[in-house]
Amino acid sequence: MKRLRFEYETKLEFSQCVTGHSFTLRCTPFSDGRQTISEPVCEISPKLGEVWRSRDSFGNILICGRMDEPHKDFSFKVSGEAQIVNSCGGSGAAAAFYGFQTPLTFPGEKILSFYERNKPSAADVLSRAEELSASLYEHMTYIRGVTGTETTAEQAMEMHSGVCQDYAHILLSLLRIEGIRCRYVSGLAFEFGETHAWVEVHDGVRWTGIDPTHNRLIGDRYIKLCHGRDYADCPIERGIYIGNAGSIQTVSSRITEI
Amino acid sequence: MNYMNTPVADAKAVNELLARYGVKFGIYKNGTFNEQLFPFDAIPRIISAEDFSAMEKGLVQRVDALNLFLKDIYSDGKIIKDGIIPEVFVYISKGYLAPCAEITPPKGIYSHISGIDLVQAQDGTWYILEDNLRIPSGASYPLIARELCRMASPGAFENNRIADNRNYASLLRSTMDHVNCGGINVILTPGRYNAAYFEHSYFAEKTGAILVQNSDLFVENNILYMKDYQGGKTRVGAVYRRISDEYLDPMTFLPESLIGVPHIMDAYRAGNVAIINAPGNGVADDKGIYYFVPKMIKYYLGEEPVLKNAPTYLPFYEEDRKYVLDNLEKLVIKDVSEAGGYGVVFGRDMTKEQLSDWRRLITEQSRRFIAQEIIDFIDLDVMENDRTVLRKADLRAFVLSGEKTQVWASGLTRFSRKANSFVVNSSQGGGFKDTWVLLPE
Known part of the structure; x- marks a missing residue:
């Protein structure tokens, strides 16, 4: 068991003022069988317009808001304490939709042939998932900047490179071919200064986190912020605004042991 | 058939009136938007009282089962667990929306307005061709055509025992009121470049709902509001939205949607507004799920289907x-x-x-x-250059689910304007007729 103090902040700087800004944030971690979150605080800046809470169908906490007045920057900062009990996720049934491919995970020729060459052999679900994660880890090279948030699993497989989001999407695709229910997770991990993405696998009883980027089960240094069938279901920040502006995003996170 | 008692003699006058009233249908072809008149044929399709009563029973049953299916699929999924429908047909369907899981819409109604397409075979049997449970359009066309025909040839309606179809607006209104969560009713249109814009404005006028575009609406604290001219806000209790699911809320569905209302799904999830029809209905009118509808009727209602699938x-x-x-x-x-x-x-x-x-x-x-x-469905008489020709036609029946499920005693009869063609869709250049349901003797 570990007690962690976390702080996570995203700043957006627009190249010029924007108005009519609506946003949904999935930046607030919630308690499940693995992590117990106490007193999470979310601060949003600038303080313009209304902010309220909602939930989505995947169980995530949403912070929603609207800023009609012109503003040139936008940031949110979430902090709190997490108690992590073990490496396994929450227990309980998995919705059937976690067993089906999405547009981002839909396998093409490359993934299908990779799967044929690397069919897992173990009897239990978690071991098969670990086998797939290991083969994938061997095959892929972690390279920043070659993929984006809209890159599909198949495209990343074709380049056999990408970042944590791509590793997660490919593993989800492979697991679903294998008939295993699984989901995409966004969160914070101890040694990264940014957000991280990994996969949770359901073995019929409970969820277990696997980090394909590092080819290991997630340990007690990972804090989950949100989950869904793929990245598109649960972006940490989604916003729309009026204004012909580009934006620069900076993300920082800090986890310390208490 | 003798058309003396129908508005045929006045067909030209009626079509001119339709043009004047702007009864149009928009078509996108090769990337450009063209509005064209929806050609009206003055010879009505006539459905006997007896025929209609059987059809009514079958349609109510079908729509009730489809509503129960949607409720089941977005909660427990019993029909899958009981092995009636393989889960793959549900979850691979483009119409299945995971972000709608576990949301129960107001009063548990998903399909408030259902457009069920039927054809009549040569032996007189009616077959269901498809269910339209998302935003079925077309009710306004027979409605306004009837209105104009009544003006052009009032005698036809005095001499025939025809069910009055002018109750559609009040049916629609009570359907909205039934699920309204407190506040006004609005009709949300993407604007005048939509294929069915005429219909949106016509229904707003007829039901007293306010015709709005997304910029008139906003969400705050999970409540949907309409902006008024003084800068104030009015709560909205029901939205009859005429934009499709994927464009409805850029915060949940397509982020690039410019016609949606951000956070409307949060207001809906919180039970603060009714969305008509509910998002996610596409899973039930999927052509793959169609095959299973007779099984659904048996499963949920314990009844034999009255109307047949093709x-x-x-x-x-x-x-x-x-x-x-x-x-x-x-x-x-x-x-x-x-x-x-x-x-x-x-x-x-x-x-x-x-x-x-x-x-x-x-x-x-x-x-x-x-x-x-291929069902060899019956041809109907259609006027073409002052003579009658035979053309294939289908019927879209409108079923409204409010306090109870009711079938509108009329419908949109669409016909192919090409000889021997079975494709009657208005987007493929078809025309339409009024549908007369006769009253019992």
């Missing part, structure tokens, strides 16, 4: 696939992911090579297609 085969099942491959020449193939008459091909129109291409496609992508026997 004989349908799912290549997904080996036995059906074999039949389809062996009999492709006489079947119609439909792509389950396409709507509006797109993605429909007839085996009899194919060359040898095309047939073998299709056989390969069906084998490779067995979930993507359904195959149906």
